Amino acid sequence: PQEHTLALIKPGAAKTHKGKYDIMQKVKDAGFTISKIKEEALTREMAAQFYKDHTGKPFFEELVNCMTEGPSVVMILTKENAVEEWRQLMGPTDPKVAKETSPESIRAQFAQDILCNAVHGSSTREHALQSIECVFGEIDID
Numbered sequence: 001p002q003e004h005t006l007a008l009i010k011p012g013a014a015k016t017h018k019g020k021y022d023i024m025q026k027v028k029d030a031g032f033t034i035s036k037i038k039e040e041a042l043t044r045e046m047a048a049q050f051y052k053d054h055t056g057k058p059f060f061e062e063l064v065n066c067m068t069e070g071p072s073v074v075m076i077l078t079k080e081n082a083v084e085e086w087r088q089l090m091g092p093t094d095p096k097v098a099k100e101t102s103p104e105s106i107r108a109q110f111a112q113d114i115l116c117n118a119v120h121g122s123s124t125r126e127h128a129l130q131s132i133e134c135v136f137g138e139i140d141i142d
């Protein structure tokens with residue numbers, strides 16, 4: 001069965017040609033269908049909603065700043081096991097770890113630091129549905 005996930009190229013990566021187009025190429029090479037895509041600057045409210053599980057963490061404010069500093073590329077990716085496979089392709093949150101353990105991953109190749117780590121992806125199917133609605137509204141993907 002096909003599954004959907006929300007994938008986002010963060011502003012720091014989306015502002016460079018290499019970041020934006022090379023990451024999208026990696027997405028396609030990995031066999032994902034980009035079912036929907038838009039470029040949009042998240043508002044602080046959207047970023048806070050997006051990352052509500054991180055509310056109160058020491059890096060939360062900085063995370064919201066990083067996510068709202070410019071336009072992001074937001075995509076709905078579709079594939080069997082899309083949530084897990086997109087997380088694999090992103091690699092570990094910390095690019096230092098990513099470079100050591102998953103040199104082919106997007107974060108190993110494109111992340112600046114643990115905060116501005118090039119891409120985001122939903123952690124579960126439930127989060128994916130919530131984040132898709134947060135960014136695209138109530139749409140019928142299928």
Ligand code: CMP
Binds near residue numbers: 054063117120121
């Ligand atoms: P992301 O996959 O977008 O989901 C949560 C984000 O919080 C994560 O990527 C990082 O950008 C950020 N993050 C997680 N842990 C830390 C940390 N220890 N220090 C700074 N930022 C972090």
